[in-house]
Amino acid sequence: MKIILFSNHRATLSVIDYLNTLGYLEAVVSTDKLRDSHLEIENFCDIKNIHFLKVNKHDLAIRVGKLFTEIQPDVAVMFGFSYRIPASIYDFPRLGFYNVHFSMLPAYGGPDPIFWQLKNGEISGGVSIHQVDKDFDTGQVMMQIALPFIPGETWGIAEGRHGVLANDMVLRFIEQLNKTDHHSINQSNAFSYYKKITVEDLTIDWERQTAVQIECLINAANPVYGGAITTYRKQPARILEVSPVEGKGQAGVVPGTIIHTDHSGLYVQCMDDNLLRINVLSLNEGVVSGYKMVMLGAERGERFEVGQLVATVLDVN
Template sequence: MKIIVFANHLAVLPALDHFQKSGWLQAVVSTDKLQGPNFQIRDYCDRTNIPFYQVSKKQLNEDLAHKIDLQQADLAIMFGFSYRIPEKIFSTPKLGFYNVHFSLLPAYKGPDPIFWQIKNGETTGGISIHKVNAAFDEGEVLMQQQISFIPGENWGICNSRYAAVAQNMLIQFTQNLYNGNELPEVQTQQTSTYYKMPERQDLTIDWEHMSAGEIENLINAANPCYGGAITYLNHQPVSILEVTPANLSSNGEYKSGIIVYSQPDSGIFVGCKQDEYLRINIVQTADGVLSGFKLAALGLQTGQSFETMVVSIPETTLT
């Protein structure tokens, strides 16, 4: 069996290795948006002498079919690919063109389902393998596995766990196709939802309206893929990468976002809505990645405040 993999995300690497060792991997296609750690896909292909193609959206639609012999491919698998596949490509492989999606479809369609599921505080997610058609994440679901979220896990930990499960699912899925087994459509129970790629406002902590739990979820969802959740301190952007819920006895009400305790030996604690508190464990500033202990040692004081946006400074009139 000959398989072509369309992938932009390093979570595909275990599956690539399985297909390569099985003698099935014919080629790998990535987009011009490939960046950072995801270049490990290209490096893997270089090491194993697997043809690797990096294409723009225009190339995908116009001349990719001339670069790879789709007519000879039995199967195509898509895993974290950021462009819509044209019909002349997804309709060609003999055994079909399928996508791996990190949610229980039809819930959480879209480019980053892990982010939105963690941000929204879901306790259960999963992986779906579905047929590719002209729409995003709309084809018939042929395999699904439910997976519980680990309380407090961030995007990176969750993504690694899902990648391991996805590899096992793909092994079973492709073996069934290879053996000629019929794969009936899964009768899904989820409500259909779609979430776009997170934008800056989706990554920004709203201290006034978000609870401590919602803030923690956002921070976990944004670590590490978006560099943490965004806030402002002393008019400068700060990314918070990790927090821990905290219990503090308080003698008064605090504005949400205010630092209620700061000591080098115990760290920084910030007040949230409804008399809840978070301990700030790790942040990233223009000076680097710092612990809450170090921030306190550097002089961050009780009474200072994290803000949702830059506070405007009144203009000074010169006389």
């Protein structure tokens, strides 16, 4: 079997290694967005002498089309690859072209399903392997497994756990591809699509969001987006970790106000009068704990406010 893997995601390294060991892997295709720790994909392919092709959205059709013509792949699998695949490419492999998506499709299609599921307080996610078609994440689902979220887990933890499950699923799916009977799920009904993340999506609205909603947003933004955006002393700040606190706040307090400080951190009242302890936040001066903020002079009565929307680089796979 000849396989081509499309990926920008370092979690696929074990899949790359395994398929290469079996002699199935013919090439790895990545994009010009490959950076940071994900560069390990290119380095690994270089070490293992695996054909590696890096494309941009403008030359993808021509360069990948040439690669497919030369290799004649039986199957292609896309895992963390952000560009749309044209029909001339996804119709080419004999056994199909498939994508790995971190949700239980047809729910939560789109570029960052982990963020939206955590932000919306979902109790379970999952991994789907589906056929690639003309739209994003809309092809027939060939395999999917649910994965419950751990209460309080961050985007990074959830994404890592989904990656481990996805690796196992890809290997199992490839083993099953030669079977003639494939069960699939049509996504024509109940499909939901969530857009690319914006600065507004990352911004805490102290006047409208409850304590639970704020905690969910903060977890969803850590670490991939650098935390949830707010303002402290008229300067931008990003909150990376909070903990819910038992009990209620005080009547008449403006949401976002610090109502208590001690050795464990800052306690902030939310619009539903519930409290959050701020454990870790990022300021222009560095990443600090809530306790260090107290030691540096954070006082009761000060407020976190809705962050001013500033130019922000958003890395969405």
